[in-house]
Amino acid sequence: xxxxxxxxxxxxxxxxxxxxxxxxxxxxxxxxxxxxxxxxxxxxxxxxxxxxxxxxxxxxxxxxxxxxxxxxxxxxxxxxxxxxxxxxxxxxxxxxxxxxxxxxxxxxxxxxxxxxxxxxxxxxxxxxxxxxxxxxxxxxxxxxxxxxxxxxxxxxxxxxxxxxxxxxxxxxxxxxxxxxxxxxxxxxxxxxxxxxxxxxxxxxxxxxxxxxxxxxxxxxxxxxxxxxxxxxxxxxxxxxxxxxxxxxxxxxxxxxxxxxxxxxxxxxxxxxxxxxxxxxxxxxxxxxxxxxxxxxxxxxxxxxxxxxxxxxxxxxxxxxxxxxxxxxxxxxxxxxxxxxxxxxxxxxxxxxxxxxxxxxxxxxxxxxxxxxxxxxxxxxxxxxxxxxxxxxxxxxxxxxxxxxxxxxxxxxxxxxxxxxxxxxxxxxxxxxxxxxxxxxxxxxxxxxxxxxxxxxxxxxxxxxxxxxxxxxxxxxxxxxxxxxxxxxxxxxxxxxxxxxxxxxxxxxxxxxx
Numbered sequence: 001x002x003x004x005x006x007x008x009x010x011x012x013x014x015x016x017x018x019x020x021x022x023x024x025x026x027x028x029x030x031x032x033x034x035x036x037x038x039x040x041x042x043x044x045x046x047x048x049x050x051x052x053x054x055x056x057x058x059x060x061x062x063x064x065x066x067x068x069x070x071x072x073x074x075x076x077x078x079x080x081x082x083x084x085x086x087x088x089x090x091x092x093x094x095x096x097x098x099x100x101x102x103x104x105x106x107x108x109x110x111x112x113x114x115x116x117x118x119x120x121x122x123x124x125x126x127x128x129x130x131x132x133x134x135x136x137x138x139x140x141x142x143x144x145x146x147x148x149x150x151x152x153x154x155x156x157x158x159x160x161x162x163x164x165x166x167x168x169x170x171x172x173x174x175x176x177x178x179x180x181x182x183x184x185x186x187x188x189x190x191x192x193x194x195x196x197x198x199x200x201x202x203x204x205x206x207x208x209x210x211x212x213x214x215x216x217x218x219x220x221x222x223x224x225x226x227x228x229x230x231x232x233x234x235x236x237x238x239x240x241x242x243x244x245x246x247x248x249x250x251x252x253x254x255x256x257x258x259x260x261x262x263x264x265x266x267x268x269x270x271x272x273x274x275x276x277x278x279x280x281x282x283x284x285x286x287x288x289x290x291x292x293x294x295x296x297x298x299x300x301x302x303x304x305x306x307x308x309x310x311x312x313x314x315x316x317x318x319x320x321x322x323x324x325x326x327x328x329x330x331x332x333x334x335x336x337x338x339x340x341x342x343x344x345x346x347x348x349x350x351x352x353x354x355x356x357x358x359x360x361x362x363x364x365x366x367x368x369x370x371x372x373x374x375x376x377x378x379x380x381x382x383x384x385x386x387x388x389x390x391x392x393x394x395x396x397x398x399x400x401x402x403x404x405x406x407x408x409x410x411x412x413x414x415x416x417x418x419x420x421x422x423x424x425x426x427x428x429x430x431x432x433x434x435x436x437x438x439x440x441x442x443x444x445x446x447x448x449x450x451x452x453x454x455x456x457x458x459x460x461x462x463x464x465x466x467x468x469x470x471x472x473x474x475x476x477x478x479x480x481x482x483x484x485x486x487x488x489x490x491x492x493x494x495x496x497x498x499x500x501x502x503x504x505x506x507x508x509x510x511x512x513x
């Protein structure tokens with residue numbers, strides 16, 4: 001089957017260097033092994049970690065990738081998006097420098113082509129870590145092409161038949177395009193194409209108010225685009241606590257993002273020049289019983305992910321799957337074919353790079369060494385990298401309520417934390433849920449400038465079984481925003497001072513006079 005490789009645009013030296021590092025050649029210049037201990041399908045984060053980890057333990061490994069090694073994270077996800085977020089934050093600091101007494105010349109603006117060129121350069125630099133040469137040097141046979149199961153022990157890649165003892169499906173997911181009449185005809189961007197832009201779109205409409213939509217909306221608004229988010233629900237980031245999501249929504253609006261909620265998208269059309277138009281895209285929406293049209297120069301679709309399960313011929317291998325949820329796995333990441341496992345976005349509801357990494361580690365142990373590790377035992381944090389960021393781990397309050405788990409909740413506002421005041425970052429809070437009557441941490445949400453960094457302290461505590469009492473008794477440097485986490489420990493300790501304990505202490509101290 002012929003490979004369908006998207007063109008890397010623009011075709012500059014950075015993208016050429018990226019392709020040179022991570023595009024596997026279509027024809028292997030070596031003969032496949034008679035049999036592999038492990039064949040890995042897909043060279044995104046899950047596939048790369050699985051292949052490298054297994055090879056490092058002595059396994060004979062084949063790695064198959066139809067497109068670019070590094071998957072979404074390197075090429076069209078975490079790496080390019082965070083490069084843009086970094087640039088947008090610099091612009092935000094410049095635009096608000098006067099609040100700190102720093103005078104910036106009027107008219108300072110973003111050089112969008114330069115921002116994108118920097119992103120491509122840094123992405124190419126980082127691509128060395130995921131390069132074909134690095135994995136071949138580790139003893140891994142890397143094949144470029146479409147992988148398709150022949151049976152439960154063989155994968156076909158071009159002219160090659162790869163026999164295996166075990167296989168791992170790590171083919172990831174892609175942007176889902178909603179079935180809106182006229183959308184495909186008018187043309188739209190996804191995370192797979194937006195990083196190819198070289199000119200800033202004057203008007204950008206984003207379909208979806210999830211993490212990707214919110215992050216890029218804020219970025220492009222700070223760069224100077226007129227950005228509109230169209231969200232079918234009642235607000236952005238619907239998974240998060242309502243007050244956390246509202247803080248993010250307010251921050252987006254402050255940066256100039258227009259947010260339309262409770263929207264039904266009817267259709268998309270293009271106005272043509274001969275009709276007196278400008279060739280713009282027009283999105284017809286119904287909201288509050290009224291239908292209007294929203295003009296756009298570009299449309300970004302950020303409305304969910306779809307697992308890459310097509311063309312793998314999974315049925316031939318006895319692997320059950322669903323077009324929406326992906327490959328079916330048990331808690332040990334074993335598919336319905338006992339010798340085939342899966343990891344990453346193709347099978348997990350947690351579609352994060354760091355989760356794919358740790359799921360891959362489970363696959364290595366369970367597939368090659370009779371391990372019994374379970375995915376359900378992972379403690380998975382995540383973060384949306386808006387400004388401020390919102391990060392979470394464990395249970396939400398609504399989930400605890402639905403599961404009948406009694407909890408106590410402690411919240412520390414950043415407005416009362418000295419370092420946050422000094423940084424001018426008082427919007428946000430740290431919130432922890434503990435099992436009622438104890439200090440055992442069940443979940444946490446942080447809204448802060450660097451919430452993604454702060455959440456790790458709570459994640460480690462949960463993983464190690466350390467509670468709020470331990471956090472409260474641990475010295476934190478002053479002044480830091482992490483002090484907000486320690487103060488939650490103080491809040492918990494004060495709850496232990498019941499009226500009875502207080503009276504006993506007063507009596508005891510009276511005896512010591």
